[in-house]
Amino acid sequence: MDRGDFLASLTAGGLAGMCVDLVLFPLDTVKTRLQSPQGFKKAGGFHGIYAGVPSTAVGSFPNAAAFFVTYECMKTVLHTDASPYFGPVTHMLAASLGEVVACLIRVPSEVVKQRAQVSPTSSTLRILSNTVCEEGILGLYRGYKSTVLREIPFSVVQFPLWESLKDLWSWKQGHVVDSWQSAVCGAFAGGFAAAVTTPLDVAKTRIMLAKTGSKTATGNVLPALYGVWRTQGVPGLFAGVVPRMSAISLGGFIFLGTYDKIRRLLL
Template identity: 35%
Template sequence: MGPLTLAVDTKTSSNPHLDATILKMQKSKPFASINAQEDKPFDFLRILFEGVIAGGTSGVVVETALYPIDTIKTRLQAARGGGKIMLKGLYSGLAGNLAGVLPASALFVGVYEPTKQKLLKMFPENLSAVAHLTAGAVGGIAASFIRVPTEVVKQRMQTGQFTSAPDAVRLIVSKEGFKGFYAGYGSFLLRDLPFDAIQFCIYEQLRIGYRVAAQRELNDPENAVIGAFAGALTGAITTPLDVIKTRLMVQGSASANQYKGIIDCVSTVVREEGPSALLKGIGPRVLWIGIGGSIFFGVLERTKRLLAQRRPVSDQQPNPKQD
């Protein structure tokens, strides 16, 4: 369906107030033609490149700022019973983790952005949430091949099993083989695919609603607040999945009472520690992801905007349906 066009002869109109109102509506970005760019070729490489840069930047900033909270969350989830949580070495494994976070975040957003925009062109506007959910899941699958090995090394260092990333890599390979880097892969997907899909869908839908209500583009603080809400809510919902993922990843191949898989892990944790154990670390997790969502989406939108300003003038007109 083409854009609604209001044709008014401003030279002969007898109502200058009506002319001014129509002109203001035509210039308003949230109500700009949704189809303004549909006739232009889909610039996959440009969208991919901008997504990679924005995603990598956002991921590194968030991970560096909030790594200690993530370490506390991991130790809470990995501890059995009421063991004490050590507060030393809260930045243990950060350098090695950044080596994985940078490409993983870059790959996620690099895949998410073009996938989202392609799907938004295919689906009717009232199904934009489906496009956002699907794009989030697709981006999560692509990034998981980097995320999982990074997460395995990081969490085993956070729980004190290794003192350095090189030692962790060497010992995991020698004791468990290459597959050791993908310990808990199934549980990771079980947690991260819903998480990525839900978080980005909530964020995108809230932004769309806010922009329509405000009739303007969002500023950085507004993007940050929406990102914090989307992150905190999604983090709370997916905490049980995160606990199971952590238990499977940190146990290694030689642990006593090793969990045999996702179902065995859930049943064992509930039987031995009670259902409440599935919510271990929910406080640090919600805090970490809420603040992280604020920083991530704030940096992401700012970086995307800076990159957009470097495009040719003809390509800078925003498409509200695709943001």
């Protein structure tokens, strides 16, 4: 990847990430409260729907920028065009590594954001200071493993599907897809990936919101999933699936469409 590609991916990814996270923040709050152990109403209901937004505002740009720089770099290194059959595998590997890197930035922001979303009367700064005082810096990375285990399957579904839909649309019309068409492909890919990975998202939310010292707070995904299934059954594993699908479908449209448009303008 040359310097121009690097800067274009960094800028386009960062701006796209900020745009989608801030626009769709209320839906994300609703989803988090539906998945929280205390239930939607006790977590705040529709009150303080923007609680935690400062954490998202700070973390969105570097998080998305890190993902797309890694994603585009790995696509170049792995030579996507070497074989038409290797393309989807390349996208899966590139997206997976991108998520591992991006989660180093995303998880601390996500921990503070989600705790603020279910405690709308507490400020983001207070939640940040309490987390660091009670759990240390590592407390900000509680749920890193569960977040990565959610994001990798999500990206393994979303990005190859997004790239394949763009290729199919491009082949049918005889030229490269426009940015709005890329956005439509992103919406379909994101919505489908969101639906199938919702149980992992529920586990991640429970781990991040668990009381310090509890078994769930250790970060083990399978016990967290089992605990939800035992108490709430299959519906509990898919709590928040509708707002999650809605947010990520719309998010995929905005995120991938904006990324594609800005990157084309910069190159």
